[in-house]
Amino acid sequence: xxxxxxxxxxxxxxxxxxxxxxxxxxxxxxxxxxxxxxxxxxxxxxxxxxxxxxxxxxxxxxxxxxxxxxxxxxxxxxxxxxxxxxxxxxxxxxxxxxxxxxxxxxxxxxxxxxxxxxxxxxxxxxxxxxxxxxxxxxxxxxxxxxxxxxxxxxxxxxxxxx
Numbered sequence: 001x002x003x004x005x006x007x008x009x010x011x012x013x014x015x016x017x018x019x020x021x022x023x024x025x026x027x028x029x030x031x032x033x034x035x036x037x038x039x040x041x042x043x044x045x046x047x048x049x050x051x052x053x054x055x056x057x058x059x060x061x062x063x064x065x066x067x068x069x070x071x072x073x074x075x076x077x078x079x080x081x082x083x084x085x086x087x088x089x090x091x092x093x094x095x096x097x098x099x100x101x102x103x104x105x106x107x108x109x110x111x112x113x114x115x116x117x118x119x120x121x122x123x124x125x126x127x128x129x130x131x132x133x134x135x136x137x138x139x140x141x142x143x144x145x146x147x148x149x150x151x152x153x154x155x156x157x158x159x160x161x162x
Contacts, residue, residue, distance in 0.1 A: 006046060013039040027072050034065045048120030051127045063146075067153060074157050 016036040023029040041056035131139050 002046070006043075009039055009042050009046070013043070026075065027069070030065060030068045030072055033068065034061055037061045037065070048123075050122055051124045054124070070153065070157070 013036055016032045016039065019032040020029050020036060023032060037056065037060040041053050041061065044050075044053040044056055
């Protein structure tokens with residue numbers, strides 16, 4: 001049952017990722033990106049990584065997609081429709097992607113995963129204690145970087161008065 005769900009989620013993730021880069025409309029591509037990021041969160045949840053699942057949903061799906069939607073609303077939609085979707089580098093990029101997939105598949109086939117199973121246990125409490133205990137300074141620095149990027153996005157989106 002779990003293997004079937006994993007394959008279904010993986011197929012949906014690959015399909016939505018392909019739609020992100022092939023969709024002509026910027027807003028629909030952003031919606032497929034939200035779907036792809038949500039499906040990555042589902043994979044984290046299936047692996048028992050509850051903290052990574054929560055971070056994936058809250059930060060990426062919640063935050064990044066809002067910023068992308070904000071940029072889409074401010075962009076010139078007519079100009080985006082006139083520009084071509086692909087460029088001349090699509091063939092080398094496809095060859096690189098296929099070679100990377102082949103390398104990963106060869107590496108996975110050569111590795112023996114016997115005895116790798118670990119017990120699934122909640123990780124949120126221990127990571128929270130670590131982040132808000134000894135690692136509070138880097139945690140706060142990251143929050144300041146996120147705040148600065150939000151302020152920068154607002155400043156770049158303002159129209160200048162002549």
